[in-house]
Every structure is written in structure tokens, then in C-alpha cells.
Amino acid sequence: MIQLVELSVNGERHDLAIEPRRTLVDVLRHDLRLTGTHVGCEHGICGACTVLVDGQPARACLLFAAQVEGADIRTVESLSEGGALNDLQQCFSEHHGLQCGFCTPGMLMLAEGYLADEPDATKEEIREVVASNLCRCTGYQTIVEAIDDCASRRRAALQDRLDRSAS
Missing domain, CATH: 3.10.20.30 (Beta-grasp domain)
Known part of the structure; x- marks a missing residue:
């Protein structure tokens, strides 16, 4: 059928x-x-x-x-913006949040969805969330650092936009 x-x-x-x-x-x-x-x-x-x-x-x-x-x-x-990495992908690259790359697409999408709901997530909360996806290569530390850095950058960019609109 x-x-x-x-x-x-x-x-x-x-x-x-x-x-x-x-x-x-x-x-x-x-x-x-x-x-x-x-x-x-x-x-x-x-x-x-x-x-x-x-x-x-x-x-x-x-x-x-x-x-x-x-x-x-x-x-x-x-996630890619006009062929360029988006901010989350860029943070994964900068923090070496991938090795073999097999888990990376799933990690990226997990993080993208999580950060949309929890923009103020702590490293501990991020670590708990990413533990739901398996990675055999990185030990998760660089993935957590990449996601935390992206969250910080997004918060800073939002605050900058708010500051500019208030002036």
C-alpha cells in the first residue's frame, strides 16, 4: 500500500x-x-x-x-547559511567538538533545539542534554564547550541588539 x-x-x-x-x-x-x-x-x-x-x-x-x-x-x-557555517557549527569547529563526525549532525540538531528553548543553559545542563546522544570520540567535553560558547555568543548578540534598540 x-x-x-x-x-x-x-x-x-x-x-x-x-x-x-x-x-x-x-x-x-x-x-x-x-x-x-x-x-x-x-x-x-x-x-x-x-x-x-x-x-x-x-x-x-x-x-x-x-x-x-x-x-x-x-x-x-x-543550519548552513548561504554555504557558510552557522554560529553553532562554527563553535563546534573552533572547539574541536567533532572527530569522526558521525554523531555531529545529531548533536548539532539536539543543541539547536535545546538552545532555542533554553538560551541561558548552564554547562551542567548542556552536559546532561548531550548525554542523550552517543559520541565515541570526543568524551563530550569539547561538544559541551562548543554549545556553551554558542549560547554565550547568542546571548551577547541579543543583548547588543536590545541595547541598540533602547538607544
Whole structure:
């Protein structure tokens, strides 16, 4: 059986004819060719497939594509700004928050969603959140430092905008 599904991914609408039990990660990678979302455990444990669904981190391997019809889905490909790294990606680069890179897309999307909800997160809170995604290479310290630095930069930029608008 085939089901017609309309997905909004990275701001683009896609009309797809898929099997109802097709996972979101498979649709992203195979149908839409968005291979930045990685497939790891396929059981929702590792977090390599983390994407944002309506702004919230979600494991794409645990969702059927039909479940997220009408939702706003963002993958790691959405972070890049005109081919340049966004601030979070830049912080990961500067702090060496990646080594093999397999977990990186999931970590980036987890952090992007978390910082949107918790812009004042402490290092301890960040460490607790990123522990939900597996990384075998970095020991998490550089990932935590990268996310914390990005949060600090975003807070400073917001304060600068507020100061300018008040003057």
C-alpha cells in the first residue's frame, strides 16, 4: 500500500508517495537525498538521526514519515547559511567538538533545539542534554564547550541588539 504524504523539510514542501511504515530517516536520506541525517542504531538510542520537528529534537528513526505530515522538519542541512557555517557549527569547529563526525549532525540538531528553548543553559545542563546522544570520540567535553560558547555568543548578540534598540 502506498500513502501520499506532504512534508515540509528545511522550508521546502515535498509531496511523496511512500509506504505508511517508512521511517522519517529513510525518507530524508533516500527520497529527499538529505544524507546529513545519519542512521546509527535504528532504535532511538544513539541520536545520530536527531532532527527538529516543530522546533523540538526528535529521533527520525523512531518516527514514521506519515506521523510528521504537516510538521516543520529541519535537518542539519538547514543550519548552513548561504554555504557558510552557522554560529553553532562554527563553535563546534573552533572547539574541536567533532572527530569522526558521525554523531555531529545529531548533536548539532539536539543543541539547536535545546538552545532555542533554553538560551541561558548552564554547562551542567548542556552536559546532561548531550548525554542523550552517543559520541565515541570526543568524551563530550569539547561538544559541551562548543554549545556553551554558542549560547554565550547568542546571548551577547541579543543583548547588543536590545541595547541598540533602547538607544
